[in-house]
Amino acid sequence: KAGVTQTPRYLIKTRGQQVTLSCSPISGHRSVSWYQQTPGQGLQFLFEYFSETQRNKGNFPGRFSGRQFSNSRSEMNVSTLELGDSALYLCASSLAGRGDGYTFGSGTRLTVV
């Protein structure tokens, strides 16, 4: 079966701009979680969506937002980009509570200049 698909793979933006990242989960997976990965902080939880509802949220500012559509695809938006937002953004899908671990996508590498 197809894995988790994230688009785009790479993105370069300037400070102050906004960006939207997309994640298509494995078919049948209703939970999508987003993580920010940086060398210094590791994998930090952003938020989780399940059946179009945000179920959990990490400690990130309100500039980071997301949504999930009825087909379980999810988007993440970052507004007013800062240099410190440069990171690898990973999404992971799971069946949510049915004993399956996350399956991660390949990530979107965001560089803010």
Place this chain on the structure above:
Amino acid sequence: GENVEQHPSTLSVQEGDSAVIKCTYSDSASNYFPWYKQELGKRPQLIIDIRSNVGEKKDQRIAVTLNKTAKHFSLHITETQPEDSAVYFCAASIGGSQGNLIFGKGTKLSVKP
């Protein structure tokens, strides 16, 4: 807040030796503990997981042990091979949910031929 501490941050072993990575967690409600392997430039991949009702789980050369009383769990890799070289992340579910994970900061394992 909840956190997961992972040690060591780097580990170098000779091919054929064993490697052990240890993690401690703070949330007593955590009940799911996966381990992920991330090779350079690639996505994290689930290699093994354990649930709180099990003390040990093994899959070929990889084993995980869990001590719920002490709130720590460990990854054991036996007969290491150069292709085991990667960054390994432990994680723990937050609040008993399997839809949201908090990760350790990772261990960079190098296996020297």
